[in-house]
Amino acid sequence: MRIGELASVTGTSPRSLRYYEQHGLLTPSRDANGYRDYGEVEDAVRARNVRDLLDAGLAVDDIRRYTGNGCLDRPLRESPRCTAELETAKRRLAGLEERIARLQGLRDRLAVHSAELERALHSAD
Template sequence: MRIGELARLVGTSARSLRYYEQQGLLSSVRAENGYRDFDESAVVRASNIKHLLDSGLNIEDVGAYAAHGCLDRPLHESPRCAAEGETARRRLAEVDRRIEQLQEQRTRLAVHHTAITGPPV
């Protein structure tokens, strides 16, 4: 299938699919006319990549999933890929640290704002 059809089936853009391919996460062959040609397995793989990126993982995280063979069947199927748990735990811990830092920054900014404008009326 051509890239436009794959993009439509996955719900993403052709540009995103080209990026996935550039990152080594998705592959195609070139037809005689030079167009990319994807096989049916690309639908599952590209859907998984899109889902993982939409979930907040980054391209390196998705690359780890690919390295462990986790992208070649729907992610919701059991058994789950072993790489998924550790990647999700690590990313959640990072997000929690960032939230804590932002909350601390908000507190400092609110104190500063109050010092400048006085207490709320």
């Protein structure tokens, strides 16, 4: 199957599929003319799984860890989930919560600063 066909079947853009390949998440064979040749079932399943995991908030580096143990080779909703995936999701979630807390603190400081500026500018009138 060519890249355009895989893109159509999976709802993933050819650019994204090339990106997945660049990062070791897909490994198509090559025809004699150099065109990528994707497996109809296995690469379609893997491409969908990668897209779904990226959409869930995982990073390419996180997902790459699952390629060696077969976690991406069956539809995620139909197969037992990998323990490594849960650990990664929890770690990512904790990191996001930490960043959100820092951003909320920054927002609060900026709001105070903005209010102080507004008071100073209005009192100067």
